[in-house]
Amino acid sequence: MKQILSVLPINENQKKQLQQAAKKVNANIVFSSYENVTEADVQNSGCVIGNANPDFFQNATKVKWLQTNSAGTDQYIAKGILPEGTILTNATGAYGTAVSEHMLATTLMIIKNLHLYRDNQNKSSWKKFGSVSSLKDATVLIIGAGDIGLHYAKLVKLLGSYTIGVRRRAFTKPAFLDELHLSDEIDNLLPRADIVASILPGTVDTEKFFTARRFSLMKKSAVFLNTGRGSAVDQDALYYALKNHVIAAASIDVTTPEPLPASSPLWSLPNLVLTPHISGGFHLNETMDNIVNIACQNIDNFFNNKTMINEVDFTTGYRK
Amino acid sequence: MKQILSVLPINENQKKQLQQAAKKVNANIVFSSYENVTEADVQNSGCVIGNANPDFFQNATKVKWLQTNSAGTDQYIAKGILPEGTILTNATGAYGTAVSEHMLATTLMIIKNLHLYRDNQNKSSWKKFGSVSSLKDATVLIIGAGDIGLHYAKLVKLLGSYTIGVRRRAFTKPAFLDELHLSDEIDNLLPRADIVASILPGTVDTEKFFTARRFSLMKKSAVFLNTGRGSAVDQDALYYALKNHVIAAASIDVTTPEPLPASSPLWSLPNLVLTPHISGGFHLNETMDNIVNIACQNIDNFFNNKTMINEVDFTTGYRK
Numbered sequence: 349m350k351q352i353l354s355v356l357p358i359n360e361n362q363k364k365q366l367q368q369a370a371k372k373v374n375a376n377i378v379f380s381s382y383e384n385v386t387e388a389d390v391q392n393s394g395c396v397i398g399n400a401n402p403d404f405f406q407n408a409t410k411v412k413w414l415q416t417n418s419a420g421t422d423q424y425i426a427k428g429i430l431p432e433g434t435i436l437t438n439a440t441g442a443y444g445t446a447v448s449e450h451m452l453a454t455t456l457m458i459i460k461n462l463h464l465y466r467d468n469q470n471k472s473s474w475k476k477f478g479s480v481s482s483l484k485d486a487t488v489l490i491i492g493a494g495d496i497g498l499h500y501a502k503l504v505k506l507l508g509s510y511t512i513g514v515r516r517r518a519f520t521k522p523a524f525l526d527e528l529h530l531s532d533e534i535d536n537l538l539p540r541a542d543i544v545a546s547i548l549p550g551t552v553d554t555e556k557f558f559t560a561r562r563f564s565l566m567k568k569s570a571v572f573l574n575t576g577r578g579s580a581v582d583q584d585a586l587y588y589a590l591k592n593h594v595i596a597a598a599s600i601d602v603t604t605p606e607p608l609p610a611s612s613p614l615w616s617l618p619n620l621v622l623t624p625h626i627s628g629g630f631h632l633n634e635t636m637d638n639i640v641n642i643a644c645q646n647i648d649n650f651f652n653n654k655t656m657i658n659e660v661d662f663t664t665g666y667r668k
Numbered sequence: 669m670k671q672i673l674s675v676l677p678i679n680e681n682q683k684k685q686l687q688q689a690a691k692k693v694n695a696n697i698v699f700s701s702y703e704n705v706t707e708a709d710v711q712n713s714g715c716v717i718g719n720a721n722p723d724f725f726q727n728a729t730k731v732k733w734l735q736t737n738s739a740g741t742d743q744y745i746a747k748g749i750l751p752e753g754t755i756l757t758n759a760t761g762a763y764g765t766a767v768s769e770h771m772l773a774t775t776l777m778i779i780k781n782l783h784l785y786r787d788n789q790n791k792s793s794w795k796k797f798g799s800v801s802s803l804k805d806a807t808v809l810i811i812g813a814g815d816i817g818l819h820y821a822k823l824v825k826l827l828g829s830y831t832i833g834v835r836r837r838a839f840t841k842p843a844f845l846d847e848l849h850l851s852d853e854i855d856n857l858l859p860r861a862d863i864v865a866s867i868l869p870g871t872v873d874t875e876k877f878f879t880a881r882r883f884s885l886m887k888k889s890a891v892f893l894n895t896g897r898g899s900a901v902d903q904d905a906l907y908y909a910l911k912n913h914v915i916a917a918a919s920i921d922v923t924t925p926e927p928l929p930a931s932s933p934l935w936s937l938p939n940l941v942l943t944p945h946i947s948g949g950f951h952l953n954e955t956m957d958n959i960v961n962i963a964c965q966n967i968d969n970f971f972n973n974k975t976m977i978n979e980v981d982f983t984t985g986y987r988k
Contacts, residue, residue: 449780452827453776466941470787470935470936472932479951480766480946484954624795626800634802
């Protein structure tokens with residue numbers, strides 16, 4: 349049965365695009381939503397597009413392929429969620445523009461003291477904070493130089509920064525990276541960076557990657573960014589590093605847990621810019637266009653037995 | 669008498685650079701500061717470098733040339749300040765990096781809702797605001813496409829925006845401007861822009877240039893920036909436009925008067941990012957290097973009777 353279920357929140361054009369892709373492979377596609385989709389809907393489908401409730405998949409033996417709308421797939425690769433043999437593809441590549449622009453925005457906000465000026469505005473206070481720095485003089489270390497990381501590297505390179513990428517596996521260095529290193533060199537790189545940006549996914553290997561020790565290796569003037577997963581950061585160590593000025597400032601869009609409880613001491617750190625996991629999502633129009641493009645290509649790949657793009661390795665959580 | 673007085677807050681390297689420039693023309697240079705310089709110091713000098721108290725110049729008939737450290741010279745071109753015949757040169761060109769990066773930072777801050785997220789952080793609130801926009805899709809109108817305006821145009825062009833420059837006098841369009849227009853076309857351009865950036869100086873002609881009528885010509889979604897002079901904006905009209913969502917948001921680094929009184933209703937507008945005239949100043953190291961370079965070139969020009977750079981026309985307040 350060539351039955352595709354989409355739960356993506358899409359517009360009419362995007363719907364048409366998916367319908368055309370399904371038609372080309374003689375498949376039937378039905379459209380639902382996160383809110384309305386049922387366990388039965390999932391169980392009756394051969395393919396699911398979009399992040400339907402993970403619990404709906406446990407007995408969904410007909411489902412041969414799940415295309416997520418997220419880059420992270422933590423909730424689906426966990427044991428006992430997807431029936432064995434299910435192909436899992438993610439939306440890596442869809443979030444590059446959205447997340448990298450958010451990262452650039454918070455980087456500039458911090459190095460220009462705009463978070464502190466906003467606080468002062470709310471006190472009607474005309475007070476100058478003095479020195480700022482420039483991206484022209486900055487060395488930017490990008491930890492997790494995948495799609496989003498490389499988008500961010502490209503942006504800061506355009507604005508004059510020196511860019512160092514770090515990745516788990518070797519790959520060809522693009523021109524907008526000044527240096528490319530493997531993950532095991534990280535401790536030698538941290539002391540060199542003015543901006544340390546983490547886009548690490550949530551996997552067993554990245555759990556509390558940023559420890560007190562690693563924060564202490566950074567410059568006292570360093571700015572730390574995290575738009576990957578909150579689990580990659582020892583949150584107590586981050587709190588300590590900011591509170592005691594081990595590093596100068598940070599911007600995090602991801603926390604553990606999410607939502608971050610109102611009782612967390614992180615909220616009230618003036619040198620932390622904290623946003624509620626909004627850098628990605630579908631907050632930028634372009635993102636959903638990208639997701640639909642990936643899904644359409646994979647509809648073609650799946651039904652023609654071609655190599656799927658963005659297939660996830662269940663043991664690492666990364667693409668194969 | 670070849671007596672130069674500098675009141676710039678400079679470092680040792682910059683001091684040396686000025687001393688070498690003075691030596692080359694057999695002039696004597698003395699160093700003072702804004703705080704310590706006296707009226708007598710100014711009166712005994714042939715040339716003054718830096719924004720010494722305007723009141724000190726009224727009887728300073730020996731002063732033949734004043735080099736300001738600011739781009740704006742409003743306080744020196746006013747009648748009765750400088751003795752007739754004094755050459756006035758400004759620091760146009762020194763602030764391009766500093767102010768344009770500040771403008772880029774506030775532009776991104778606003779279109780990514782980061783000012784609102786900062787307010788929510790201070791309430792420990794994990795709430796998402798939804799849609800954001802991208803500079804990739806933005807038409808940016810730069811009103812006052814001089815040094816700072818062109819620096820800003822270059823930055824947003826690098827990030828994918830469509831750029832329209834507006835200037836008082838015709839000049840050759842640089843490649844990073846998609847369109848170039850003269851000031852009298854402004855009312856036809858305002859409805860097209862997603863970002864309207866004013867870098868207009870404070871002159872008789874620019875007084876309250878941005879009226880209620882001009883705000884109403886802008887898109888409802890428009891973001892307005894002002895890093896020129898507060899006098900170019902009808903501040904009541906800006907308040908009304910933001911309060912009543914005639915435009916979406918604004919960022920202003922300049923106000924009338926400065927400091928802005930704590931009683932001003934502008935402070936409490938959530939859709940206004942208000943900073944205390946800090947985009948320029950000497951908050952970025954590069955700025956003072958640029959000012960010293962301009963001063964050194966003009967020391968050479970002045971004593972060798974060559975054409976001065978950045979000479980100000982007292983009737984317009986612009987460079988000749």
